[in-house]
Amino acid sequence: xxxxxxxxRNVGTQNYKMLDLGETPTSGxxxxxxxxxxxxxxxxxxxxxxxxxxxxxxxxxxQMHTVKYPFEKLPISPRYRAIxxxxxxxxxxxxxxxxxxxxxxxxxSNCITMNTRYDENQRKEVSExxxxxxxxxxxxxxxxxxxxxxxxxxxxxxxxxEQRASFSLxxxxxxxxxxxxxxxxxxxxxxxxxxxDDNIKQTPLAY
Amino acid sequence: xxIHNSINKGKAITVTIxxxxxxxxxxxxxxxxARENDIYVPTMCYLTKVxxxxxxxxxxxxxxxxxxxxxxxxxxxxxxAVINTNNDMIQQERQNIMKLYNVxxxxxCGVCDKSGECDLQNKTMExxxxxxxxxxxxxYRPVENWGHVSYDPxxxxxxxxxxRVSTEITGDEALKVKFGGYGSTIIxxxxxxxxxxxxxxxxxxxxGALVNTDFKYTSNAWELxxxxxACPHCGGGCQMxxxxxxxRIYRVTNAFEFSSLCGAGRYxxxxxxxxxxxxxxxxxEAVAAFKNAQSIIFSSQISNxxxxxxxxxxxQTGAKLVSYEARAYQKFMEAYSxxxxxxxxxxxxxxxxxxxxxxxxxxxxxxxxxxxxxxxxMASKWHRARVAYMHPLEDNEIQNIVxxxxxxxxxxxxxxxxxxxxxxxxxxxxxxSIRAFLDDLDIGNLSAxxxxxxxELETLRRSLIKKTGFSLVVGSDLYAHPRAVQIAxxxxxxxQYAGFNVICVPPAGNAMxxxxxxxxxxxxxxxxxGYNAPADFTLSALGDGDLDMPAMNQQEGTxxxxxxxxxxxxxxxxxxxxxLNDIANALxxxxxxxxxxxxxxxxxxxxxxxxxxxxxxxFDSVGNEYRGYLLKNVxxxxxxxxxxxxxxxxxxxxxIYNCNPTEQFSAFTAKSKLLEEEAVLLGSQQFATATKLQxxxxxxxxxxxxxxxxxxxIDTSMKGTIALNPTFDMGLSGALLSSYRLSxxxxxxxxx
Ligand code: SF4
Ligand code: SF4
Ligand code: SF4
Ligand code: SF4
Ligand code: FES
Numbered sequence: 001x002x003x004x005x006x007x008x009r010n011v012g013t014q015n016y017k018m019l020d021l022g023e024t025p026t027s028g029x030x031x032x033x034x035x036x037x038x039x040x041x042x043x044x045x046x047x048x049x050x051x052x053x054x055x056x057x058x059x060x061x062x063q064m065h066t067v068k069y070p071f072e073k074l075p076i077s078p079r080y081r082a083i084x085x086x087x088x089x090x091x092x093x094x095x096x097x098x099x100x101x102x103x104x105x106x107x108x109s110n111c112i113t114m115n116t117r118y119d120e121n122q123r124k125e126v127s128e129x130x131x132x133x134x135x136x137x138x139x140x141x142x143x144x145x146x147x148x149x150x151x152x153x154x155x156x157x158x159x160x161x162e163q164r165a166s167f168s169l170x171x172x173x174x175x176x177x178x179x180x181x182x183x184x185x186x187x188x189x190x191x192x193x194x195x196x197d198d199n200i201k202q203t204p205l206a207y
Numbered sequence: 208x209x210i211h212n213s214i215n216k217g218k219a220i221t222v223t224i225x226x227x228x229x230x231x232x233x234x235x236x237x238x239x240x241a242r243e244n245d246i247y248v249p250t251m252c253y254l255t256k257v258x259x260x261x262x263x264x265x266x267x268x269x270x271x272x273x274x275x276x277x278x279x280x281x282x283x284x285x286x287x288a289v290i291n292t293n294n295d296m297i298q299q300e301r302q303n304i305m306k307l308y309n310v311x312x313x314x315x316c317g318v319c320d321k322s323g324e325c326d327l328q329n330k331t332m333e334x335x336x337x338x339x340x341x342x343x344x345x346x347y348r349p350v351e352n353w354g355h356v357s358y359d360p361x362x363x364x365x366x367x368x369x370x371r372v373s374t375e376i377t378g379d380e381a382l383k384v385k386f387g388g389y390g391s392t393i394i395x396x397x398x399x400x401x402x403x404x405x406x407x408x409x410x411x412x413x414x415g416a417l418v419n420t421d422f423k424y425t426s427n428a429w430e431l432x433x434x435x436x437a438c439p440h441c442g443g444g445c446q447m448x449x450x451x452x453x454x455r456i457y458r459v460t461n462a463f464e465f466s467s468l469c470g471a472g473r474y475x476x477x478x479x480x481x482x483x484x485x486x487x488x489x490x491x492e493a494v495a496a497f498k499n500a501q502s503i504i505f506s507s508q509i510s511n512x513x514x515x516x517x518x519x520x521x522x523q524t525g526a527k528l529v530s531y532e533a534r535a536y537q538k539f540m541e542a543y544s545x546x547x548x549x550x551x552x553x554x555x556x557x558x559x560x561x562x563x564x565x566x567x568x569x570x571x572x573x574x575x576x577x578x579x580x581x582x583x584x585m586a587s588k589w590h591r592a593r594v595a596y597m598h599p600l601e602d603n604e605i606q607n608i609v610x611x612x613x614x615x616x617x618x619x620x621x622x623x624x625x626x627x628x629x630x631x632x633x634x635x636x637x638x639x640s641i642r643a644f645l646d647d648l649d650i651g652n653l654s655a656x657x658x659x660x661x662x663e664l665e666t667l668r669r670s671l672i673k674k675t676g677f678s679l680v681v682g683s684d685l686y687a688h689p690r691a692v693q694i695a696x697x698x699x700x701x702x703q704y705a706g707f708n709v710i711c712v713p714p715a716g717n718a719m720x721x722x723x724x725x726x727x728x729x730x731x732x733x734x735x736x737g738y739n740a741p742a743d744f745t746l747s748a749l750g751d752g753d754l755d756m757p758a759m760n761q762q763e764g765t766x767x768x769x770x771x772x773x774x775x776x777x778x779x780x781x782x783x784x785x786x787l788n789d790i791a792n793a794l795x796x797x798x799x800x801x802x803x804x805x806x807x808x809x810x811x812x813x814x815x816x817x818x819x820x821x822x823x824x825x826f827d828s829v830g831n832e833y834r835g836y837l838l839k840n841v842x843x844x845x846x847x848x849x850x851x852x853x854x855x856x857x858x859x860x861x862x863i864y865n866c867n868p869t870e871q872f873s874a875f876t877a878k879s880k881l882l883e884e885e886a887v888l889l890g891s892q893q894f895a896t897a898t899k900l901q902x903x904x905x906x907x908x909x910x911x912x913x914x915x916x917x918x919x920x921i922d923t924s925m926k927g928t929i930a931l932n933p934t935f936d937m938g939l940s941g942a943l944l945s946s947y948r949l950s951x952x953x954x955x956x957x958x959x
Contacts, residue, residue: 118424125424
C-alpha cells in the first residue's frame with residue numbers, strides 16, 4: 001500500500017467490507033432471549049472443563065504451573081542482563097580477562113575500575129577489578145565489547161544484599177575453580193531461552 | 208633536511224600542494240612545507256627532531272613532471288613545483304606498506320601498552336586493511352629487559368627512530384640496528400647501566416616495541432590525564448607531561464617530536480610529599496620563625512613565584528636571603544654583564560645545536576645538564592662540529608663527540624679562561640684597554656701553571672679559522688670559583704667580541720630564576736629559616752622538616768630555563784598541607800594563590816607582566832616552541848675593568864669533585880625509586896694509590912660543614928687524581944654546599 005492510499009481517510013470510496021453482525025436486540029423480550037440462549041449453550045461447560053482438566057493435571061499428573069520460588073526457578077533468557085560473570089578458560093582454568101580495559105572504557109556509567117600489572121610470566125595480570133553495582137545500569141556494553149568473552153551477564157537476578165559490594169569484586173564474579181565444569185558458555189545477545197522449544201505454541205489464530 | 212637546518216633562510220619559493228598555494232623558503236622538504244600548511248601526509252618513520260630516516264616510504268607524493276614517486280620527507284621542494292599528496296596509486300602503495308608492516312605482527316593490541324596511541328594501529332585502521340595478503344615464517348623473539356625500558360622485537364617495525372635519537376640526540380649511541388633482513392632487530396650495546404637513549408627511544412617508538420619497564424601493563428594510555436609541566440631538576444626546564452590516574456603519576460611523556468628529556472626528567476617523578484595534612488601548630492611556629500628569622504636559606508628547588516614571595520618577605524622582615532648556588536651564579540652573571548652590557552648570556556640551545564664548533568669549560572656536561580650535552584651532540588652529528596672540552600677531568604661518556612680534550616689543573620680556571628680568551632681573540636677587534644690587558648698576559652707562566660700547552664690552544668684556534676657559528680658552554684665549576692668575577696669577564700669577551708653563542712649553564716634547579724628575582728646575600732647569620740635547606744626552622748618538601756611543603760610536582764608556578772624562557776608548571780598530584788603563600792599571607796602579604804605572583808615577576812629583569820593562566824605551553828606542527836615567554840635581555844652598564852690574574856693556587860695530592868651521576872641532581876631525584884644509583888666516591892686506581900685508599904673502604908670528610916660518609920670505589924675507566932663525589936644523597940644539606948666544586952680531600956678512615 002502506498003503512502004498516498006494510506007493517507008486517504010475517505011472511507012466511502014475505499015474497499016472496506018462490512019461484516020454481518022446480525023441484529024442487536026432492542027426490545028426487552030429479545031434481550032431476555034439472548035441471555036437464555038447464551039446461558040444454556042454447552043460453551044459454558046467448555047470453560048469449566050478447562051479448569052477441571054488443569055486441576056487434574058496439576059494435582060494428579062504433576063503438571064503444576066505454579067513455580068515454588070525460591071525453591072524452584074525458571075530458566076532465564078540469556079538475553080537477560082543480570083550481575084556479571086567472569087569466565088575462565090576451560091583448558092587452563094586461567095581467567096579469560098586479558099586486562100585490555102575495553103569494558104572499563106566503554107562503560108557508560110563509569111562503574112568499572114581495574115588495575116593491571118606486569119606479572120612474573122611477562123603477562124598482563126588483572127590485579128584489581130570491581131564493578132560498582134550502585135551505578136551499573138546493566139546496559140551490557142561491557143559484555144558486548146569484551147574481545148575474550150570474559151565478562152558476560154550471568155543469570156543471577158537476585159541482587160538484594162546488605163551491601164552492594166557483596167558481589168562487585170573480581171573473585172565474586174569469577175567462576176569458582178571447582179565449578180569450572182559447570183561454567184556455561186554465554187550464548188550471546190541474540191540467543192533464545194534454553195526451554196524455548198517447550199514454549200513454542202500454536203499462534204492462537206483459531207479464535 | 209629537518210627544521211634544525213632550515214635557518215639558513217633560502218630564497219622564497221611557492222609550491223602548490225593539493226591545489227593549495229604554499230609559500231615557503233628554499234631548503235625545506237616537501238613534507239615540512241605540507242605540515243606548515245596543515246596538509247596531511249602520512250608518515251611512519253619521520254621524526255621531526257632528527258634527520259629524515261627514509262625507511263618507511265609512507266610519505267610518497269607525486270610531483271608533476273617527475274617520473275615515479277617522491278619521498279616527501281627527504282626531497283627539498285623546488286619553486287613552482289606542483290605536488291599531489293594522494294592518488295589511487297599512492298593510496299595502494301601505502302596500503303601495501305601497511306600490509307608489510309603487519310606481517311606477523313602479533314594481534315596483541317588488547318594488552319599492548321601502545322594501544323590507543325600506536326601509529327601502526329592508527330594507520331592500519333586509516334588505510335582500511337581488512338585482510339593480510341603476505342605472510343612469513345614466524346620467529347622466536349623473546350622480550351628483552353634493558354633496565355628503564357624493555358624491548359619486544361616481535362612488535363618492532365624497524366623504523367629506526369630509536370637508533371637515530373640514540374645517535375643524533377642523546378649521543379650515547381647505545382642502540383644499534385642488527386641487520387638480518389626479516390630478522391633484523393634493535394640491540395642495546397650498552398646494557399651495563401641505564402643510558403639516556405633508553406627513555407628517549409621509548410618515547411619516539413611508534414609501536415609497543417620499546418616501553419618503559421615500570422609502566423608496562425599498568426594502565427591504558429587513554430585512562431591517564433595529561434598534565435603539562437616543565438622538568439624542575441636541572442636548569443633545563445624541559446617540556447614534560449605528567450600522566451596521572453587516581454592521584455598517582457604513572458609516567459612522564461614529552462613532545463618527543465620536537466624536544467627531549469633526560470633520564471632524570473623522565474623517570475624521576477615520584478618525589479611528591481604525600482599524605483600531608485594541615486598542621487596548624489607547625490604552621491604557627493613557621494610564621495613565628497619567619498618573623499624572628501635573621502636569614503632565610505633556600506635551595507634552587509623553588510619556583511619563580513616562591514622566590515618572589517621570599518624576596519617580598521625579605522623586604523618586609525629584613526631577613527637575609529641566602530641561596531648559595533644561585534648567589535654564585537648571580538655574581539658570575541653580574542660580572543659577565545659588565546662586559547656584554549646585557550643582563551643575560553646570548554646563547555640558546557638551538558644555536559648550540561647548529562654550531563660548527565663548541566668549547567665547554569668548567570662543567571662535566573653529561574652529568575650537569577644532559578639536555579645541553581644533547582645539543583652539543585646534535586652539533587657534532589649534524590655539522591661535524593669540533594668539540595673542545597676543557598676540564599681537569601676527562602669524561603669517557605662524551606669521548607665520542609669531543610675532538611680535543613684540553614686538561615687544566617684544578618683551580619687554574621682563571622688562567623685557562625685568560626689563555627682561551629687570548630688565543631681566540633687574536634684577530635678580533637677589541638677596545639684598547641682590553642687588547643692591552645690581553646697583550647700583557649704572561650702566557651708562558653699561565654700556560655705552565657694551568658698546564659695547558661700553548662700549542663693546544665693554537666690547534667684549537669686554527670681549527671676555528673674559516674668556520675662560523677661557535678658556541679661556548681660554561682658550567683658551574685666556575686661560578687663558585689674564588690676568581691669567578693674575573694673568569695666571567697674573560698669569557699664574556701668571547702660573546703662580545705668573537706660572536707660566540709655562550710650559555711652559562713644554571714648550576715641547579717631554578718638557580719637562574721632565583722638569581723634574577725632575589726636580592727641574595729652571601730652568608731647567613733643569626734636565627735635561620737630554611738626552605739628545602741637545613742636551618743633552625745626547616746620547611747621541607749621531602750617531608751623531614753618542621754613544616755611540610757609541596758614538592759615541585761604538587762604546585763603550580765613558573766620556572767626559568769636555560770633557554771631564558773619562563774615556562775609554566777602545573778599541579779600533577781594533590782597536596783593537603785600549607786604552602787609558602789599561606790605563610791606569606793600570615794606575614795602580611797596578600798595573594799590568594801601563589802600564581803598571583805606570576806604577573807608581578809620583576810620586569811626590570813626581563814620578566815613580563817603575564818597572568819599564569821595565559822602562558823601558552825605547546826609546540827606547533829613544525830616544532831616552533833610556544834612555552835611561556837622569553838625573558839627580555841635587559842641593558843646594563845658596561846665596565847671593562849680587569850684585575851690582574853691571581854696567583855694560581857693549585858691543589859696537590861688527591862682532589863674530589865662534587866659531581867652527581869647522570870640521572871641524579873638533588874635530594875628529589877634521589878627520592879625517585881626508578882633512579883636508583885649508589886652514592887660512592889668514585890676514583891681511579893691512581894687516586895687510590897695517591898690516597899692509599901682501597902676499593903670498598905669507608906671514609907668520612909667534611910665539605911662546607913656537611914659531613915660525608917662514603918664508600919670509596921675504584922673505577923678502572925677513570926684516570927688522574929680527581930675523584931667524583933656525589934651530593935644528591937645528602938638530603939637538604941646539599942643546599943649548603945657553597946664552595947668551588949673541586950677541593951682537596953681530607954678524610955678519616957671509618958673502616959671497611
Ligand atoms: S552493564 Fe553497562 S553500566 Fe554495567 S558495568 Fe557493563 S557497561 Fe557498565
Ligand atoms: S573487556 Fe574483557 S578482556 Fe578486556 S578488560 Fe574487560 S573483561 Fe577483561
Ligand atoms: S604495537 Fe600497536 S599494533 Fe602492535 S600490538 Fe601494540 S598497539 Fe597493537
Ligand atoms: S624499537 Fe621502536 S623505534 Fe626502534 S626500530 Fe623498533 S619500532 Fe622503531
Ligand atoms: S616518512 Fe618519508 S620515508 Fe618514512
